Amino acid sequence: MTQLWAVQYVMSQASLPSANTSILVQFDALKDFIARALQANGLSPEHANKVASLMAQADLQGSDGHGVIRLPQYVKRIRAGGINVNPHIKVVQDKAAMAVVDGDNGMGHLVVSHAVELAIKKAADAGVAWVGTRNSNHAGPASLYARMPIAHDMIGLYFAVGNANHLPPWGGMDMLLSTNPIAAGIPAGSEPVIVLDMATTVAAYGKVKAKAKRGETMPEGWMIDRQGRPLTDPNRADEGFLLPIGGHKGYGLALIVGLLAGTLQGASMGKEVVDFNKDHVTPTNTGQAILVIDLKAFGEPGFFKGAVDQLVKDLRASERLPGVERVWLPGEQSHAKRLAYAQQGIPLAPVLVADLNALATELNIAALTI
Amino acid sequence: MTQLWAVQYVMSQASLPSANTSILVQFDALKDFIARALQANGLSPEHANKVASLMAQADLQGSDGHGVIRLPQYVKRIRAGGINVNPHIKVVQDKAAMAVVDGDNGMGHLVVSHAVELAIKKAADAGVAWVGTRNSNHAGPASLYARMPIAHDMIGLYFAVGNANHLPPWGGMDMLLSTNPIAAGIPAGSEPVIVLDMATTVAAYGKVKAKAKRGETMPEGWMIDRQGRPLTDPNRADEGFLLPIGGHKGYGLALIVGLLAGTLQGASMGKEVVDFNKDHVTPTNTGQAILVIDLKAFGEPGFFKGAVDQLVKDLRASERLPGVERVWLPGEQSHAKRLAYAQQGIPLAPVLVADLNALATELNIAALTI
Numbered sequence: 228m229t230q231l232w233a234v235q236y237v238m239s240q241a242s243l244p245s246a247n248t249s250i251l252v253q254f255d256a257l258k259d260f261i262a263r264a265l266q267a268n269g270l271s272p273e274h275a276n277k278v279a280s281l282m283a284q285a286d287l288q289g290s291d292g293h294g295v296i297r298l299p300q301y302v303k304r305i306r307a308g309g310i311n312v313n314p315h316i317k318v319v320q321d322k323a324a325m326a327v328v329d330g331d332n333g334m335g336h337l338v339v340s341h342a343v344e345l346a347i348k349k350a351a352d353a354g355v356a357w358v359g360t361r362n363s364n365h366a367g368p369a370s371l372y373a374r375m376p377i378a379h380d381m382i383g384l385y386f387a388v389g390n391a392n393h394l395p396p397w398g399g400m401d402m403l404l405s406t407n408p409i410a411a412g413i414p415a416g417s418e419p420v421i422v423l424d425m426a427t428t429v430a431a432y433g434k435v436k437a438k439a440k441r442g443e444t445m446p447e448g449w450m451i452d453r454q455g456r457p458l459t460d461p462n463r464a465d466e467g468f469l470l471p472i473g474g475h476k477g478y479g480l481a482l483i484v485g486l487l488a489g490t491l492q493g494a495s496m497g498k499e500v501v502d503f504n505k506d507h508v509t510p511t512n513t514g515q516a517i518l519v520i521d522l523k524a525f526g527e528p529g530f531f532k533g534a535v536d537q538l539v540k541d542l543r544a545s546e547r548l549p550g551v552e553r554v555w556l557p558g559e560q561s562h563a564k565r566l567a568y569a570q571q572g573i574p575l576a577p578v579l580v581a582d583l584n585a586l587a588t589e590l591n592i593a594a595l596t597i
Numbered sequence: 598m599t600q601l602w603a604v605q606y607v608m609s610q611a612s613l614p615s616a617n618t619s620i621l622v623q624f625d626a627l628k629d630f631i632a633r634a635l636q637a638n639g640l641s642p643e644h645a646n647k648v649a650s651l652m653a654q655a656d657l658q659g660s661d662g663h664g665v666i667r668l669p670q671y672v673k674r675i676r677a678g679g680i681n682v683n684p685h686i687k688v689v690q691d692k693a694a695m696a697v698v699d700g701d702n703g704m705g706h707l708v709v710s711h712a713v714e715l716a717i718k719k720a721a722d723a724g725v726a727w728v729g730t731r732n733s734n735h736a737g738p739a740s741l742y743a744r745m746p747i748a749h750d751m752i753g754l755y756f757a758v759g760n761a762n763h764l765p766p767w768g769g770m771d772m773l774l775s776t777n778p779i780a781a782g783i784p785a786g787s788e789p790v791i792v793l794d795m796a797t798t799v800a801a802y803g804k805v806k807a808k809a810k811r812g813e814t815m816p817e818g819w820m821i822d823r824q825g826r827p828l829t830d831p832n833r834a835d836e837g838f839l840l841p842i843g844g845h846k847g848y849g850l851a852l853i854v855g856l857l858a859g860t861l862q863g864a865s866m867g868k869e870v871v872d873f874n875k876d877h878v879t880p881t882n883t884g885q886a887i888l889v890i891d892l893k894a895f896g897e898p899g900f901f902k903g904a905v906d907q908l909v910k911d912l913r914a915s916e917r918l919p920g921v922e923r924v925w926l927p928g929e930q931s932h933a934k935r936l937a938y939a940q941q942g943i944p945l946a947p948v949l950v951a952d953l954n955a956l957a958t959e960l961n962i963a964a965l966t967i
Contacts, residue, residue: 322724322894324694354692355727357890382861399915399924403908411853421856423849455918472843479793479927482912483781486791490904491752491895497908518888520727524692525861534860538773538867542852545769548825554769557849 250580251572256596257295258283260583263592264298268305269312270334278336281371286573289564290368290424292433296579297367299586300504301334307507310334310364316341319361324353327492328360332510335366339515343375343383346519350381354524359492359516365390365503369410370424370561372517376412377420380528382520383412386488388495390511391502393432393469397478400453402468403497406431407484411557414522416532418539422558427481428469435461435469489514620950621942626966628653630953631668633962638675639682640704648706651741656943659934660738660794662803666949667737669956670874671704677877680704680734686711689731694723697862698730702880705736709885713745713753716889720751724894729862729886735760735873739780740794740931742887746782747790750898752890753782756858758865758883761872763802763839767848770823772838773867776801777854781927784892786902788909792928797851798839805831805839859884 261279266272286294304310314333318326326345330338342358349356366372369385376383389405396403406426413421430449438445439461447457450467458467471477489496494514501511522528545554568574575583580595587594631649636642656664674680684703688696696715700708712728719726736742739755746753759775766773776796783791800819808815809831817827820837828837841847859866864884871881892898915924938944945953950965957964 320895323722324720324726325724325890325894327895350694352693353723354695355725355888356694357725359895382857384857396912396915396924396926398921399912399917401911401915403911403915409850413853413856421852423853425843425846425849429843451918453918455920472846473795473799475925475927476795476842479795480779482791482927483783483793486783486905486908487752487754487890490901490908491890491892493896493900496904497911518725520695520857520861522861524695525690525697525729526863530863531860534866535856538856538860541771541773541867542766542769545766545771545773547769548821548823550825551768554766555845556766557845557852 248577249574250577250597252575252580252595252597253572254283254287254569257286257573260587260593260595261295261298264302264586264590265334267590267592268302271313274312274334274337277340278334281336281340281367283573284371285367286575287565287568288368288370288561289568290370290561292431292437293368295575295583297365299582302586302590304503304507309503309506309508309510314338318345324349324355325357326359328358328363330360330363332362332364335364335513335515338363339366339372339517340375342515343372343517343519346517347376347379347381350376350519350521351379355518355520357516357518359488359494359514361492361494361512361514362510363494363513363515364511365513366515368424369408370412370422370558372515373410373424374412374420374422374558376517376519377414380414380522382414382522383410384518384520385410385412385515386484387515388485388489388500388513389426389432390500390513391432391504392500394428394471394478394481395468396482397471397475400468404478404481404485405500406469407481407488409480409484413535414528414532415539416529416536418536419556419559419562421535421539421556422561424558425472427477427484428471429477430469432469435464439464488516492516618947619944620947620967622945622950622965622967623942624653624657624939627656627665627943630957630963630965631665634668634672634956634960635704637960637962638672641683644682644704644707647710648704651706651710651737653943654741655737656945657935657938658738658740658931659938660740660931662801662807663738665945665953667735669952672956672960674873674877679873679876679878679880684708688715694719694725695727696729698728698733700730700733702732702734705734705883705885708733709736709742709887710745712885713742713887713889716887717746717749717751720746720889720891721749725888725890727886727888729858729864729884731862731864731882731884732880733864733883733885734881735883736885738794739778740782740792740928742885743780743794744782744790744792746887746889747784750784750892752784752892753780754888754890755780755782755885756854757885758855758859758870759796759802760870760881760883761802761874762870764798764841764848764851765838766852767841767845770838774848774851774855775870776839777851777858779850779854783905784898784902785909786899786906788906789926789929789932791905791909791926792931794928795842797847797854798841799847800839802839805834809834858886862886
């Protein structure tokens with residue numbers, strides 16, 4: 228009999244890049260390089276710095292599929308006219324506890340951080356606030372935005388429509404849904420904050436691409452082909468679909484997240500979603516939404532944070548299944564990376580650094596400082 | 598190779614009770630019987646009718662694990678002093694877009710419907726509102742509450758802490774988490790409304806108990822034993838744990854749902870959760886939370902509902918995997934049951950009807966009208 232959980236357990240472990248094969252880069256050097264590249268493509272210094280800081284934070288916390296690795300693609304899209312480098316981001320719907328932000332097809336990082344900042348302000352007054360976006364774009368890892376309210380003693384819940392459809396409805400084959408992620412940021416006291424960031428599919432599509440790049444096969448359960456058979460060769464990914472978590476449940480979650488993050492704000496969902504890997508010109512009309520909950524409205528924040536600390540301690544102290552070294556909390560591994568990479572530098576693959584050097588030459592900007 | 602999705606597909610199909618082996622009962626007859634039983638145990642006519650209507654609605658939509666089947670257990674708890682039959686349900690925290698409702702250990706159905714009604718009122722003003730509960734109790738299927746806002750052109754998102762811990766943290770063995778469900782109710786135009794109601798575990802614990810009752814084995818993937826091996830004998834359920842959907846992802850979801858529905862409102866979570874199957878006396882301090890989003894704040898509700906209709910049509914029209922008869926939307930099967938059972942009657946298992954007749958005798962009330 229297969230140890231079902233064991234396969235999944237291994238999947239949940241972080242794959243720390245080996246220091247031997249990686250090039251270490253300081254956070255500020257990475258941020259400054261990204262900002263130079265964006266400014267060279269027409270973003271204002273203020274906008275370029277804001278996007279660069281968020282992209283470098285993605286790498287800092289180990290969300291390396293959503294960090295600087297996306298820079299060449301973003302630049303390609305900007306140069307093709309698919310992104311507005313000088314957007315007028317504005318509120319188009321507004322009540323005490325909600326707003327809709329129209330991103331004017333600007334960089335998603337700018338649009339979403341604008342939305343989160345507004346939601347934090349509104350939640351401070353109303354107790355809770357929902358701010359959604361339309362005409363936004365890919366904004367990097369969901370966790371970046373879900374964790375922003377934490378510094379204000381607030382909870383963040385984040386939903387987004389993914390930028391390419393790889394998921395059919397349950398039992399179907401038409402790829403009408405994306406990996407639509409859910410993220411949550413929860414304040415804690417002395418323990419690291421809890422940050423969940425998950426695609427509603429078993430594997431995010433970026434992980435499939437990474438497997439192909441490394442010449443590895445995928446575990447059964449990530450994808451199926453058009454006969455319903457497990458698909459394990461990532462080079463054949465075009466012949467199949469991602470599987471949702473929990474079968475029909477993950478399909479339902481991906482659908483609800485898409486309705487909340489997309490349809491509700493008048494953003495793309497279903498057939499309207501633009502595959503931004505293949506089409507660099509058509510505005511994506513990406514939608515995201517953040518719910519911010521102010522702990523202060525519910526009582527003394529210290530009480531909540533103390534309860535979270537106790538729960539974290541109880542979960543971590545749980546007796547473990549055979550072969551399990553420790554029980555992790557969501558976001559604990561990212562938290563450890565933030566601390567480690569801030570000290571030692573962020574590990575980048577040599578092939579990525581070569582790509583960035585080529586980009587620097589192309590853009591005629593100073594190369595990444597190693 | 599196993600057709601992974603096929604196993605899960607079968608799990609997602611409704612098990613319609615066979616008409617041959619079931620006794621058909623009219624909705625009003627069922628509701629009136631439940632109300633009689635609750636009144637005989639000290640609930641006011643108003644409270645008894647409200648709880649009875651919600652419990653009978655659970656059976657009407659096929660959520661039969663959460664309907665009248667729970668009546669004997671509720672009565673047992675009331676008689677043991679574990680439920681306050683005359684609760685003073687009151688708001689203890691309040692801002693424009695949020696409230697915390699203290700249920701005074703009343704029946705959960707009363708506490709949660711109070712919370713949802715308040716959230717609907719607040720959302721009409723603020724656009725969005727969050728109302729959570731503490732000192733509440735088991736309230737039946739999550740979907741009942743998530744769908745309440747729909748009639749007001751509002752979206753409902755519902756979270757609850759389950760009433761017994763059967764889920765350890767990922768890689769662990771201490772059962773510190775429950776099946777903490779998520780439910781969502783989404784308005785539609787001419788299509789049936791979308792209603793998702795899912796435990797964050799692969800199978801809800803009630804389904805394990807049902808398998809044991811029917812002498813069936815569980816599919817691999819529902820539970821594991823303390824060695825991490827698949828557990829398929831439901832009579833050995835005490836020797837293992839439920840598995841979360843998507844492995845570590847479902848663990849993360851169950852944790853976040855518990856923090857939002859429980860900890861945030863000062864309700865039980867983690868070690869504090871009382872197993873209401875084993876302990877009929879200790880107040881459970883159950884927590885639930887509803888988020889209500891008013892479509893009218895986002896624009897013309899007809900626009901949203903039209904987009905939902907189109908999406909539903911696209912999903913339903915998807916090309917299907919071999920052997921799949923149709924693609925379902927979340928809540929579509931429950932919707933069909935609501936219509937069918939309202940006409941033909943609600944099918945109850947003969948053994949359940951016998952239990953209810955015994956209860957009628959014990960309480961000296963008129964039996965269920967068949």
